[in-house]
Amino acid sequence: MGGGGGDDDVAKAVAAMVAVQVVFAGVNILYKLAVSDGMDMRVLVAYRYLFASAFLAPLAYFIERRNRTKLTWRVVVLSFICGLTGGSLTQNLYIAGMKLTSATFATATTNLIPAVTFLLALIFRYERLAIRTMSGQAKLAGTLLGVAGAMLLTLYKGADITPPLPFNTNGLHLSLHPHPHPAAATNRVVGSLLCISSCCFYALWLILQAKLSKEYPFPYSSTAIMCAMSTLQSVAFALCSYDRGMDSARRWRLGLDVRLLCVVYSGVLASGVMLVVLSWCVKRRGPVFASVFNPLMLLLVAVLSSLLLAERLHLGSALGAVLIVAGLYAVLWGKGRDANHKQAADLDDLAKVAELPTTAPPAACRPSIPIIN
Known part of the structure; x- marks a missing residue:
C-alpha cells in the first residue's frame, strides 16, 4: 500500500477502516452460525488462521521479497505475542463469550x-x-463512561426493545438452533467477562502492533508471520481442549456447509486481507484511530442479527452501547484537542524561528579572515 499525504491519506485510511468493519461484521454473523451448527469454537479459530497463513504466505513472498529485511529474533518474539493477543487468545475468548x-x-x-x-x-x-x-478531563470521563457502559451491558438485561420490521423475515432467519442453549441465559455474566477480556487483549495487540510496524515495516510479511503464530497457538488450544466424548475427526471435518464458509471468509478475507489493511492503518494513523470505527460494526451486526439470526435487542444492551459510544467520542475529542494544541504549538515555534534576525553581524563582530596574496 502506498502512502499519501494530507486529506487524501486520511480519506484512504477512513475508507479502509470502514471496509474492515463491514467485513468483521460478517465474521460475527458467520461465527454465530458456525457455533450454532455445533462447530467447536477452538477448531474454528485454528482453521481461520490456517487459511489466513496459507493465503498470506505466498503474497508476502512475492510482494515484499525484494525489500524485506532480515528477520530477527526480536521480531519473531514480538510476532508471537501479537499472534497471541490479537489472534488466538482474543478470538477464543470472543467466540466463547458470543456463544x-x-x-x-x-x-x-x-x-x-x-x-x-x-x-x-x-x-x-x-x-x-x-x-x-479540558482534553485530559474529557479523556478520563470518556474512559469512565466506557467502563460504566460495559458494566451495564454485563449486569442489566432489561426489556425487549427490538423494533418491528416492516416486512416478514421469517424466511431469512438462518439460526440453526431455534432454542438457545441454557448456558446462554444462566452464564450471561461469564459470557460478558469473556467478551470484555477479549477486548482488553485486542487493545493490547493494537499497542504491540504499532511497535511491530516500526520494528518490521512490511505489512504482508508481518501479518503472515503473526497468522502463522496464531495458527500454532490455536491448534494447541484446540488439542488441549480435546473432549474424550467427541469424535476427534468429526471435530475437524469440514464439508460444503456454513462451517467451510465461515473459516474461508474469516481466514482469507478477514484475517488474510483485512489484517493487512488494519496493520497499515495502525502504522499510518495510530492505534486509537484504528479503534474509532467499532461502533459501525455494532450497527451492522445489530441489523444483520435481527434479519438473519432472529436475535432480540434489550434495553440494557442499548443503554450500555450508548454509554460506551459516548465515552469513545469523549476520548477522541480529547485526543483531537491535544493534536490541535500540538499543531498550534509547532506553528508558534516555526513563527518564532522565522522572526529571528537573518542579517549579517556587524563588521566589528565578524571574525577576521586573513587575505593571502
Missing part, C-alpha cells in the same frame, strides 16, 4: 476497545493525561 450471549451483545462490547487502548497507552507512556486541561 453464551449473542452476536449483537459481543459486538457491543468491542466499543470498549478505544477506552482500553487509551488506558494501556497511558500505562506504556504512549499517552499523557493532563488532568487539569
Whole structure:
C-alpha cells in the first residue's frame, strides 16, 4: 500500500477502516452460525488462521521479497505475542463469550476497545493525561463512561426493545438452533467477562502492533508471520481442549456447509486481507484511530442479527452501547484537542524561528579572515 499525504491519506485510511468493519461484521454473523451448527469454537479459530497463513504466505513472498529485511529474533518474539493477543487468545475468548450471549451483545462490547487502548497507552507512556486541561478531563470521563457502559451491558438485561420490521423475515432467519442453549441465559455474566477480556487483549495487540510496524515495516510479511503464530497457538488450544466424548475427526471435518464458509471468509478475507489493511492503518494513523470505527460494526451486526439470526435487542444492551459510544467520542475529542494544541504549538515555534534576525553581524563582530596574496 502506498502512502499519501494530507486529506487524501486520511480519506484512504477512513475508507479502509470502514471496509474492515463491514467485513468483521460478517465474521460475527458467520461465527454465530458456525457455533450454532455445533462447530467447536477452538477448531474454528485454528482453521481461520490456517487459511489466513496459507493465503498470506505466498503474497508476502512475492510482494515484499525484494525489500524485506532480515528477520530477527526480536521480531519473531514480538510476532508471537501479537499472534497471541490479537489472534488466538482474543478470538477464543470472543467466540466463547458470543456463544453464551449473542452476536449483537459481543459486538457491543468491542466499543470498549478505544477506552482500553487509551488506558494501556497511558500505562506504556504512549499517552499523557493532563488532568487539569479540558482534553485530559474529557479523556478520563470518556474512559469512565466506557467502563460504566460495559458494566451495564454485563449486569442489566432489561426489556425487549427490538423494533418491528416492516416486512416478514421469517424466511431469512438462518439460526440453526431455534432454542438457545441454557448456558446462554444462566452464564450471561461469564459470557460478558469473556467478551470484555477479549477486548482488553485486542487493545493490547493494537499497542504491540504499532511497535511491530516500526520494528518490521512490511505489512504482508508481518501479518503472515503473526497468522502463522496464531495458527500454532490455536491448534494447541484446540488439542488441549480435546473432549474424550467427541469424535476427534468429526471435530475437524469440514464439508460444503456454513462451517467451510465461515473459516474461508474469516481466514482469507478477514484475517488474510483485512489484517493487512488494519496493520497499515495502525502504522499510518495510530492505534486509537484504528479503534474509532467499532461502533459501525455494532450497527451492522445489530441489523444483520435481527434479519438473519432472529436475535432480540434489550434495553440494557442499548443503554450500555450508548454509554460506551459516548465515552469513545469523549476520548477522541480529547485526543483531537491535544493534536490541535500540538499543531498550534509547532506553528508558534516555526513563527518564532522565522522572526529571528537573518542579517549579517556587524563588521566589528565578524571574525577576521586573513587575505593571502
